[in-house]
Amino acid sequence: MSDGEERACEGPDSMYVKLISSDDHEFIVKREHALVSGTIKAMLSGPGQIAENETNEIKFREIPSHVLSNVCEYFTYKAQHTNSSTEVPDFPVSPEISMELIIAANFLDC
Amino acid sequence: MAEMLMETVKRLQSRLRDNPESRKLLKTLKRLRDVPMTVDILVETGVGKTVNSYRKHEAVGEAAKSLVTKWKKLVPQTADRANSHVKEPSHSHRGHKRPREPSPEEGGSYAEAEERGYHTIYSPSPPQHKQYSPQQEGRYQSDQYESPEPEPSPPPPPPPRKDLHHIKPNKEPSKNHHHKDGERQRQQQQHTEVRRSNEKSREWHQSPPQKTAKHMKTTTTSAHDRKEEKKKGGDCSEGRRQQKETQPQKVEDDYETPTMSFESFLTYDAPTVVKKKKKSSSQQQQQQLPPSSSHSRPSQSSSSTFSSSRGTRSPQPSSSSSSSKYIKTNGSQSTKRSHPDSSTEALPTPEKRRRVVEEMPMLPEIPLPAIQPNYRPLPSMDVTPLSPQRRKGPVCNDEDDAGFTGKRLNSKMVVYSGSKTAYLPKMMTLYEQCIRVLQNNIDSIAEVGGVPFDILEPVLERCTPEQLYRIEELNQCFTEDSNELWRRHCQHDFKRESRKEYESWRELYLRLHDEREARLRLLTQNITSAHANKPKVRQAKIAFEDSFAKPPRDVRRRQEKFGTTSGSSAASTFAACPIKPKAAAPSVHPAEPSGPSSSQFIPAPSSSRSSGPSAAAVGAVALGKPQPKKKAPMMAKTIKAFKNRFSRR
Numbered sequence: 001m002s003d004g005e006e007r008a009c010e011g012p013d014s015m016y017v018k019l020i021s022s023d024d025h026e027f028i029v030k031r032e033h034a035l036v037s038g039t040i041k042a043m044l045s046g047p048g049q050i051a052e053n054e055t056n057e058i059k060f061r062e063i064p065s066h067v068l069s070n071v072c073e074y075f076t077y078k079a080q081h082t083n084s085s086t087e088v089p090d091f092p093v094s095p096e097i098s099m100e101l102i103i104a105a106n107f108l109d110c
Numbered sequence: 111m112a113e114m115l116m117e118t119v120k121r122l123q124s125r126l127r128d129n130p131e132s133r134k135l136l137k138t139l140k141r142l143r144d145v146p147m148t149v150d151i152l153v154e155t156g157v158g159k160t161v162n163s164y165r166k167h168e169a170v171g172e173a174a175k176s177l178v179t180k181w182k183k184l185v186p187q188t189a190d191r192a193n194s195h196v197k198e199p200s201h202s203h204r205g206h207k208r209p210r211e212p213s214p215e216e217g218g219s220y221a222e223a224e225e226r227g228y229h230t231i232y233s234p235s236p237p238q239h240k241q242y243s244p245q246q247e248g249r250y251q252s253d254q255y256e257s258p259e260p261e262p263s264p265p266p267p268p269p270p271r272k273d274l275h276h277i278k279p280n281k282e283p284s285k286n287h288h289h290k291d292g293e294r295q296r297q298q299q300q301h302t303e304v305r306r307s308n309e310k311s312r313e314w315h316q317s318p319p320q321k322t323a324k325h326m327k328t329t330t331t332s333a334h335d336r337k338e339e340k341k342k343g344g345d346c347s348e349g350r351r352q353q354k355e356t357q358p359q360k361v362e363d364d365y366e367t368p369t370m371s372f373e374s375f376l377t378y379d380a381p382t383v384v385k386k387k388k389k390s391s392s393q394q395q396q397q398q399l400p401p402s403s404s405h406s407r408p409s410q411s412s413s414s415t416f417s418s419s420r421g422t423r424s425p426q427p428s429s430s431s432s433s434s435k436y437i438k439t440n441g442s443q444s445t446k447r448s449h450p451d452s453s454t455e456a457l458p459t460p461e462k463r464r465r466v467v468e469e470m471p472m473l474p475e476i477p478l479p480a481i482q483p484n485y486r487p488l489p490s491m492d493v494t495p496l497s498p499q500r501r502k503g504p505v506c507n508d509e510d511d512a513g514f515t516g517k518r519l520n521s522k523m524v525v526y527s528g529s530k531t532a533y534l535p536k537m538m539t540l541y542e543q544c545i546r547v548l549q550n551n552i553d554s555i556a557e558v559g560g561v562p563f564d565i566l567e568p569v570l571e572r573c574t575p576e577q578l579y580r581i582e583e584l585n586q587c588f589t590e591d592s593n594e595l596w597r598r599h600c601q602h603d604f605k606r607e608s609r610k611e612y613e614s615w616r617e618l619y620l621r622l623h624d625e626r627e628a629r630l631r632l633l634t635q636n637i638t639s640a641h642a643n644k645p646k647v648r649q650a651k652i653a654f655e656d657s658f659a660k661p662p663r664d665v666r667r668r669q670e671k672f673g674t675t676s677g678s679s680a681a682s683t684f685a686a687c688p689i690k691p692k693a694a695a696p697s698v699h700p701a702e703p704s705g706p707s708s709s710q711f712i713p714a715p716s717s718s719r720s721s722g723p724s725a726a727a728v729g730a731v732a733l734g735k736p737q738p739k740k741k742a743p744m745m746a747k748t749i750k751a752f753k754n755r756f757s758r759r
Contacts, residue, residue, distance in 0.1 A: 103560070
């Protein structure tokens, strides 16, 4: 990807944000993608000086990495198919993690 | 002196005909060679023909051939003169037909000639026949070898005659021609005609002028083909050729289809393309000959058939000519027809071939999907702008490819791959997606973990009472919240019941469910007991358990013969029925030959098996040792005979 910009999470207007799972896995995703999640959106742009605003990092202590990775995939999936006139395929969810994923989805409001 | 010679020749000729022995034939041929042959004798006796018939004989073929060539040399002048004659009444069909063929008048005369010749076939006139045969035959053969030379030069006039003569060369057709020509009685013309006709006779079948052209071209080829064909001998025409009867030829003609289209279809795949025009013209000419067409049609068809068969062999019209040659052998008329047929074939064949060829390229294209220029592999997730076009792309490509199939060029047909539900109507959130997946796999839900009931409520709503019960068992926390769900189940299954005090819907449901189960069980017991008391309709019983089964007569005979008769029922039955013992024996007691004997009469193999041991026991007890020994040969027989059939039941 040639963004012309470093994948930096510094600054308030950085292009990317970092999502950290409970097992300290860091997922760097585009800011606009992450804002799909209402919770993340509130965390990053909410009123008040939250630490996340500065560092653009969010730590999720309840969400393991295998779940968070799926969440990030969903971000991309949603970004791609939103405003798409073509038929949207199902987002592949494996049954094994569906329970945990539903918890995360419920938490993240996405 | 001449008369004596004539008589000698006739005698020898008759000897040739009557004695198929090669030694005697050789002798006779030798004698004939020594005889100072003249053209008159040849013509009158037709001995040339007779000798020519032995051309292909194993032993005397060579001698016959040499003799015929020798005699041919006797009549070189007359052959040359044949070309000069334009319209000869031509005893041979060829003679008549050839001059007629080039023009419609000739065609008419051709028809007449054919007709006459046709008639003459049935009423042979010996002198004419003899006259024509030797000359023509000789010329025919000589022409065959001379084919390439004389043909190309003179187109219409000589070809007709040549054609006429050409037809004659065949023994049979020559005979026919002779018959026909007898009326014409132009020996000299015949000679010349014979020569020319020989050269072009092959082509004669085809239209005169065109035929001649064909002959010219095909004579060479035809000559070759003829040789080839002769050698091959596989052609039916050759067989027919061998026949020297006109009638069979005619019969053959009758069998052939009279339609031109059929010919063209026959030669559909034939590679002959060169002489289209000639053939077409010949066809036309031939078609102009209505009366002859009647004859010609069968011959045409025959010729076409032959030519078609040959066509594959030789890509040139020579094949047709060669085939026509064969046809000629069958009969002059047939040969004539074959000429036009071949010509006709040539015309429709190339046309049809062309047509077919044109059509051919289309066919393979249809089933294969064309590789469209706009083809793109599945886009990656990042290729957002392309996604809208993705689905429409293939559809449009189909339409864009003009040369694709020719179908659906303007229709808007949206192609869906996969089921409709594969694509969601709207974007679902991750939560909804997960719910969907869980709903599809309710039975896999075991321990939920900390998931609150509210989150999973959509999933549980879809549970059956059993599923719900199971999940509640695993996750007791759901029990409190699932009352509503149970209420729904109760209303669905037990509409009339109402719940008691302090009874939750869940309890109510469970109670009602248990009651129902109990009732069902009770009913089942009653039914089974009732059925037990009834007499059984079908029951397997052992036949001839105690009594003696009388074996069939032949079996009894064999028993007496081999000493396999046994006093006991088991033993006798075993000996009497060799079929089943094999079946039952291996399955039950391979070493117990008497066992299966009783099983023969038992329909079910299982029952046979069950009875086997008992019968075996009985048999063994009754007879003791000698029986097994006696049965050994029978057993071996049965095992061998029914090894495959009754291997293992």
